[in-house]
Amino acid sequence: MGIIFVKDREGNSHKLEAEAGSTIMEIIRDAGLEIEAACGGCCACATCHVYVEENWLSKLKTRCEEEILMLDQAFHVANTSRLCCQLEFDEQINGIVLTLAPD
Numbered sequence: 725m726g727i728i729f730v731k732d733r734e735g736n737s738h739k740l741e742a743e744a745g746s747t748i749m750e751i752i753r754d755a756g757l758e759i760e761a762a763c764g765g766c767c768a769c770a771t772c773h774v775y776v777e778e779n780w781l782s783k784l785k786t787r788c789e790e791e792i793l794m795l796d797q798a799f800h801v802a803n804t805s806r807l808c809c810q811l812e813f814d815e816q817i818n819g820i821v822l823t824l825a826p827d
């Protein structure tokens with residue numbers, strides 16, 4: 725069991741319990757925060773877009789081709805952008821800090 729920190733679109737920070745093997749999208753969604761995740765996590769919608777705090781980026785596996793293609797079509801993309809259904813929680817990223825991208 726670990727934790728992640730998520731800032732919502734109103735600027736409020738949330739500390740969420742995270743279990744290894746879950747994706748970050750599932751953790752955020754199951755905590756009841758506003759994340760659409762329309763495709764259910766199969767990298768086909770970009771509505772699970774988050775910004776990852778810079779110093780955590782190198783701890784994540786790199787974007788796969790599908791994620792790159794989806795982010796190409798998303799709005800407000802930054803170099804810290806990730807689709808969080810593609811990020812599986814594990815010990816390496818315990819304590820990661822994320823911000824939900826605008827709708």
Ligand code: FES
Binds near residue numbers: 768769771
């Ligand atoms: S939930 Fe659709 S791309 Fe992540």
